[in-house]
Amino acid sequence: MNARLWRRWRKETPCVSPPDSEDRAQMDMEPSGNAMTEGEKANLIVRQIDRWIASMERLRLADYVRYVDDRKRLFWTSFFSGVARGVGMAVGFTILGAILIIVLQDLARHNLPLIGDMLAQIVSVVQKRLE
Numbered sequence: 001m002n003a004r005l006w007r008r009w010r011k012e013t014p015c016v017s018p019p020d021s022e023d024r025a026q027m028d029m030e031p032s033g034n035a036m037t038e039g040e041k042a043n044l045i046v047r048q049i050d051r052w053i054a055s056m057e058r059l060r061l062a063d064y065v066r067y068v069d070d071r072k073r074l075f076w077t078s079f080f081s082g083v084a085r086g087v088g089m090a091v092g093f094t095i096l097g098a099i100l101i102i103v104l105q106d107l108a109r110h111n112l113p114l115i116g117d118m119l120a121q122i123v124s125v126v127q128k129r130l131e
Helices: 003-012 021-028 038-059 061-069 071-109 113-130
Strands: none
Touching: 038 061, 061 071, 071 113
8 A cells, every 4th residue: 555545544534543653663664674565554454444343343332323223212211210310319318308407406406506596596487487
């Protein structure tokens, strides 16, 4: 593959990474100092393409496209993940609210001057609203 074809090939495939530096060095010169033949350069390119194909297979892009195309499965997956997220938030808020109430009750029991007065005011406002 001559240099012009190599540059053109690189421009037409922008979504993939360029060949490794060792592959590029091998394409330019053999370790013995002789220029590589076209067949050896083609073998290096095939090897790099095989690496790219293997990395694309590891991405499991085809499985993702099949998942997105199946609207029923996508709907139910999104629905159940939303329900689980909502239940998780409700449980988490309940636990944090219970901890906050326990801490405030403990502070009120100790009759701290500033916090105790503030809590007493809040309780009196709530009682007036209930009447």
